[in-house]
Amino acid sequence: MAFEDAPDTPAHGRVLREVATHLGPRRMDEFQTWARKTHFWCELLAQIAAALARYEEMRGRIFRAVEAALLQKRYEEPLPSELLRAGVVESAVGWAWRHVLASIVAASGGGSLAALLAGGDVQRLLWPVRVIAVLMCPDAANHRAVREHCWDPIVRHAKADVRDVVRDRLTQTFPKDPWFV
Known part of the structure; x- marks a missing residue:
């Protein structure tokens, strides 16, 4: 069901049906002929995989940037060393990202945090x-x-x-x- 709306849907998957609706039948046939010759669809998936890998790296950098900002801030009362060594800042950043942001998405009726981030909104x-x-x-x-x-x-x-x-x-x-x- 990952590529189809339903198991009994005809020959083309959802992506192909959407592209066909966009192009029309004649241009879709031309596109598919070209796509098969040029490895378009496997290239598309490979590029999505590369983009997702970059996203994961960037997401890690976002977490580290938030952590660094919190750790570099000069608090009136410094964070106790034991808490620092226990990784409290990293834990708080990770859980806030996971639960606070997900709660905001849920409250807005926007589906999932992952879907929202994938959409770039x-x-x-x-x-x-x-x-x-x-x-x-x-x-x-x-x-x-x-x-x-x-x-x-x-x-x-x-x-x-x-x-x-x-x-x-x-x-x-x-x-x-x-x-x-």
Whole structure:
């Protein structure tokens, strides 16, 4: 069922049917003749495999970048050495990625985190993460990273209607905080 909608579907798989709908019958026949001669379909799969391998490398670099940023930050109270050696930062980053982001996707009705990432639609993750960070920070006005990476983009770059709704909700949530007024 990986390549078919249903086991009783006729000769062509779903991908071929979609391409045929796009091209029309005459051009599809021409394309398939060319594709067989040039190894197009196996090349396509090989390139997907290469892209997925690059994605995995990049994903690893994303995790390491988040970990490095957290470890390089100068906290008022340093992380105890025992916790550092226990890999608490790496664990928190990995589990946050897995559960927080997946929960955001689920709450938005967007299917799975894997499907969203495969589709490249990270904007659907970015805005909720920004809002959650602002809402959970006990001193967002003075927390530089939250201000720079979350609040400022909400205020400056969100589409006007989204920005206004978020600003109104934050103002309602924090009516006495001058940062939100």
